[in-house]
Amino acid sequence: xxxxxxxxxxxxxxxxxxxxxxxxxxxxxxxxxxxxxxxxxxxxxxxxxxxxxxxxxxxxxxxxxxxxxxxxxxxxxxxxxxxxxxxxxxxxxxxxxxxxxxxxxxxxxxxxxxxxxxxxxxxxxxxxxxxxxxxxxxxxxxxxxxxxxxxxxxxxxxxxxxxxxxxxxxxxxxxxxxxxxxxxxxxxxxxxxxxxxxxxxxxxxxxxxxxxxxxxxxxxxxxxxxxxxxxxxxxxxxxxxxxxxxxxxxxxxxxxxxxxxxxxxxxxxxxxxxxxxxxxxxxxxxxxxxxxxxxxxxxxxxxxxxxxxxxxxxxxxxxxxxxxxxxxxxxxxxxxxxxxxxxxxxxxxxxxxxxxxxxxxxxxxxxxxxxxxxxxxxxxxx
Amino acid sequence: xxxxxxxxxxxxxxxxxxxxxxxxxxxxxxxxxxxxxxxxxxxxxxxxxxxxxxxxxxxxxxxxxxxxxxxxxxxxxxxxxxxxxxxxxxxxxxxxxxxxxxxxxxxxxxxxxxxxxxxxxxxxxxxxxxxxxxxxxxxxxxxxxxxxxxxxxxxxxxxxxxxxxxxxxxxxxxxxxxxxxxxxxxxxxxxxxxxxxxxxxxxxxxxxxxxxxxxxxxxxxxxxxxxxxxxxxxxxxxxxxxxxxxxxxxxxxxxxxxxxxxxxxxxxxxxxxxxxxx
Numbered sequence: 001x002x003x004x005x006x007x008x009x010x011x012x013x014x015x016x017x018x019x020x021x022x023x024x025x026x027x028x029x030x031x032x033x034x035x036x037x038x039x040x041x042x043x044x045x046x047x048x049x050x051x052x053x054x055x056x057x058x059x060x061x062x063x064x065x066x067x068x069x070x071x072x073x074x075x076x077x078x079x080x081x082x083x084x085x086x087x088x089x090x091x092x093x094x095x096x097x098x099x100x101x102x103x104x105x106x107x108x109x110x111x112x113x114x115x116x117x118x119x120x121x122x123x124x125x126x127x128x129x130x131x132x133x134x135x136x137x138x139x140x141x142x143x144x145x146x147x148x149x150x151x152x153x154x155x156x157x158x159x160x161x162x163x164x165x166x167x168x169x170x171x172x173x174x175x176x177x178x179x180x181x182x183x184x185x186x187x188x189x190x191x192x193x194x195x196x197x198x199x200x201x202x203x204x205x206x207x208x209x210x211x212x213x214x215x216x217x218x219x220x221x222x223x224x225x226x227x228x229x230x231x232x233x234x235x236x237x238x239x240x241x242x243x244x245x246x247x248x249x250x251x252x253x254x255x256x257x258x259x260x261x262x263x264x265x266x267x268x269x270x271x272x273x274x275x276x277x278x279x280x281x282x283x284x285x286x287x288x289x290x291x292x293x294x295x296x297x298x299x300x301x302x303x304x305x306x307x308x309x310x311x312x313x314x315x316x317x318x319x320x321x322x323x324x325x326x327x328x329x330x331x332x333x334x335x336x337x338x339x340x341x342x343x344x345x346x347x348x349x350x351x352x353x354x355x356x357x358x359x360x361x362x363x364x365x366x367x368x369x370x371x372x373x374x375x376x377x378x379x380x381x382x
Numbered sequence: 383x384x385x386x387x388x389x390x391x392x393x394x395x396x397x398x399x400x401x402x403x404x405x406x407x408x409x410x411x412x413x414x415x416x417x418x419x420x421x422x423x424x425x426x427x428x429x430x431x432x433x434x435x436x437x438x439x440x441x442x443x444x445x446x447x448x449x450x451x452x453x454x455x456x457x458x459x460x461x462x463x464x465x466x467x468x469x470x471x472x473x474x475x476x477x478x479x480x481x482x483x484x485x486x487x488x489x490x491x492x493x494x495x496x497x498x499x500x501x502x503x504x505x506x507x508x509x510x511x512x513x514x515x516x517x518x519x520x521x522x523x524x525x526x527x528x529x530x531x532x533x534x535x536x537x538x539x540x541x542x543x544x545x546x547x548x549x550x551x552x553x554x555x556x557x558x559x560x561x562x563x564x565x566x567x568x569x570x571x572x573x574x575x576x577x578x579x580x581x582x583x584x585x586x587x588x589x590x591x592x593x594x595x596x597x598x599x600x601x602x603x604x605x606x607x608x609x610x611x612x613x614x615x616x617x618x619x620x621x622x623x624x625x626x627x628x629x630x631x632x633x634x635x636x637x638x639x640x641x642x643x644x645x646x647x648x649x650x651x652x653x654x655x656x657x658x659x660x
Contacts (some may be wrong), residue, residue, distance in 0.1 A: 179486035187410035240405040354558035
């Protein structure tokens, strides 16, 4: 539900009545004082004081409404508006009261100039003070509303972030994958306890890496390959002879830092869209190649291949990998999905072999001196 | 076949087929069944949907345990295909097997079908829940008299499950955009006589042309006006305006012939309810 960001002055009769109450009190108070310290009777004092007070207040309300639509920006106009309203309201109230009481108005200014001017000064003070009081109260209320609005926005943003994180998690830890793995584990516990323990360790490492992925900015390529191995080992138990896999990581590349779990979605895709639908199953090969300062990570499978032999629109996994590549490497990071070689499909990930560092737009560490940088090794196994 | 059921046997042991692509889970289910239902004989274990259909047709078991996610043909599709191939006609017909779907994650909200013809099990399968399924199955097998009724109910439930996968789109498609070489051909939806799933494509057939699109039938179906386009088979959706006649062949199967096209399309048993004389 949208929340108005600006405080709006209410012009309903009820709001007007509410705003008039303190003024009416002040009017009565002035009349009482005049009676106590002057020599005029209370009745006419009350009439005068209310006529003048209400006139001034109404004028201020009217000018505020029509000449001060944006009080936050235009509050300086009050320096002119209030004195003008007070003088005009005062004169108007004076004549109104005299007319109501049936007093003559002819010699008003000449006979008692000091009294008239004194009352004017009193009105100015009271009018100014009351206006100031109201404006500050309204500003406080506006500030309060803005804070409520801001916190509602923050809350909505946080909720949104939590939701997308959940979607991310659900896509990474797919319910089918999790429950099928648990079912296999349950089957192994009785028949092959050792195999069950090994499987549980792989599941443990896989879950920890997947759940922690957002925290680390980089880990060594070796760790990335270890995570892929965990995942493939889990699937090997599940798919049995339908899955063979090979991981090719040259020793020299093992310590190159890479963003965590970039390979994972590609391997998952190869399984889900390549090998799982194929009745006889097949093989999957993950290899790392270093050429011309760039790291190339390749995932090939011998599965059913891409629809129509061409790349279709990306699913959630590939979109996520592309987005991460773009954030970290800009145009220097690419992901290409091609048919083959022979059967199946190959996903190739190419990006500079330096330290991934913080997202673009921030000065990152020197890409050359990457390997010695303090790395977040996250959940390194062993 | 030595283990094929025969009406002459005095106390035939019930038979079952397990279709599950994960070998450990297939073995585990068999072991659990041995404990929960010692008389039950598992006559075959297969790892994919297509084999499940052929083996079930060959062995005619009393009970089928079908994993839903299997390579090739899903458990649901395999069940539909089996229903098509099953000979239910008396006197030689065998009652359609009792179906139990096994799934790791209940994306079809099977619980909603709990009291109905088919049962379901969630993986990992737990002994107590399996026991409940077994008692239900025993009851079903004992009441084979109602079998015709049960078969109809099973078909209805299968239809529901197969249709439940996708919610219909708010606005139906008006035009099919098919790429022909480097151009995109706009085919008005009313011109389409039928759609046919073909490997990784969907064939779009009009009276005079044929186009290929890459949107899978499963994704296309919810975007079509369901009152106009009828699914008549797992891989066939026809424009009902173009259906000329529906005839029953000597094997009892329904076939649709179309205006503007010469081929005849078979109607799956799952969808024969669409065609009834008024």
